[in-house]
Amino acid sequence: MIEYRIEEDSVGMRLDKYLRKRLASMPTSHLFKMIRVKKVRVNGKRAQPEQLLAAGDVITIRGDEKQLLGPSPDGPRPPPPPPPVDPSELVVLLEDEWMMAVDKPSGMAVHTGSGITGGTLVDYVRAYLGPKAVRNDFTASPAHRLDRETSGVILVAKRRPAMVHFTEVFTHSKARKRYITLVKGKMSKDSGVIDLPLSEHQQTAESKARRGVNMQEALTRWKVIRQSSEVALLSCTIETGRTHQIRRHLAAVGHPVAGDRKYGDFAFNRDVRARWGLKRLFLHAERIEFPHPQHGGKVAVEARLPPELKDILKRAALEPS
Known part of the structure; x- marks a missing residue:
């Protein structure tokens, strides 16, 4: 478990933004899922991504500290970046300024992990969007998951408010x-x-x-x-x-x-x-x-x-x- 106490220089910051800075190696959608399934708490209570932090607030995060924080700066060098993907292979079913819906093929992982280092849906989405993948410090990310071997529709948030919205949608079974x-x-x-x-x-x-x-x-x-x-x-x-x-x-x-x-x-x-x-x-x-x-x-x-x-x-x- 990890615990953070909010100091004056972080007062007024949104919880999701604070955690993205602290857990920089964690995919954004994983972070929002942890909040959604109550693995992140503020002062012992259920947290919300958009809540503003106050001085003295205590954030607790359930999980293995090494996995949450990612590799140490003094540790071994990270593996080389994965080979580039061809964004033309991404099947986009719907897209606007807020979100995308894509058709994920079987065999494609949504995120890296468990020996998967590249060729993920995240890689394809960000290659497809190019410079537009990042907006106001938020990087476009899948809003939920599908098993690697399952094909079909998956939603992607292109803006932070969209990710907050989808977190609420999936938390309360509105989809x-x-x-x-x-x-x-x-x-x-x-x-x-x-x-x-x-x-x-x-x-x-x-x-x-x-x-x-x-x-x-x-x-x-x-x-x-x-x-x-x-x-x-x-x-x-x-x-x-x-x-x-x-x-x-x-x-x-x-x-x-x-x-x-x-x-x-x-x-x-x-x-x-x-x-x-x-x-x-x-x-x-x-x-x-x-x-x-x-x-x-x-x-x-x-x-x-x-x-x-x-x-x-x-x-x-x-x-x-």
């Missing part, structure tokens, strides 16, 4: 997300709800030892689009945004997502790869609906199912009639 997925087995009914708490995905060992496993409310609604005796194509919406929620929920009820190497069925994955050529996770973020950060009006963005997943449906005889 509606719809996913398309292929799962093992035939569903027993046309639609249903999975209301099953999930353990906190990144809970520290210290936290588990102190208060046990932290279970979080999680709710997934699903509807059958088409199915056979072997597999079902589902439309899923989530009312909470837990890590790997759809994958964990469907696996828990006996219908793991096709191609899921973490929570899925190994023999089933091997079979659909051999028969239908599925080489990735069959999970696609098809649609997101949200209030716009500038005017608050409802905006909906959709990303079509990728060609490789359409091909799987054809081979599985699940094409639209």
Whole structure:
């Protein structure tokens, strides 16, 4: 855990700006997520990105200090910068002065980390925007996450107020997300709800030892689009945004997502790869609906199912009639 006490020269500064200076190596979207999931507190209370700091305020940040602060200036030299990316490859679904919506392909990580040093969505977005990626000390950043192997719509904030807005939107579940997925087995009914708490995905060992496993409310609604005796194509919406929620929920009820190497069925994955050529996770973020950060009006963005997943449906005889 890290603790900071606010001195006079930082009075009146916004919390998010103060933390970006203190945790310079942390991606902006990670920082906002930490605030959103209550890992950042001011005077022991839940923090807000836009709140102004006062003299004597105490900021506490949960997490490993070395990871939060990044490499020491006296430590080993950082790796060379990643090779440049081709911004023309970025599929932009919607863009204005406040935000972008892009279609992330499967296999592309949103951020660096866990051995990923380049070719991320962040790299593509910033290469695409060029000098316009930075505005008033804020660098354009994804406003939420998608798993590396999941394709589909993801929102990017181009201005700090947009990031603050999206943090509020995702914290209070004001965005509606719809996913398309292929799962093992035939569903027993046309639609249903999975209301099953999930353990906190990144809970520290210290936290588990102190208060046990932290279970979080999680709710997934699903509807059958088409199915056979072997597999079902589902439309899923989530009312909470837990890590790997759809994958964990469907696996828990006996219908793991096709191609899921973490929570899925190994023999089933091997079979659909051999028969239908599925080489990735069959999970696609098809649609997101949200209030716009500038005017608050409802905006909906959709990303079509990728060609490789359409091909799987054809081979599985699940094409639209």
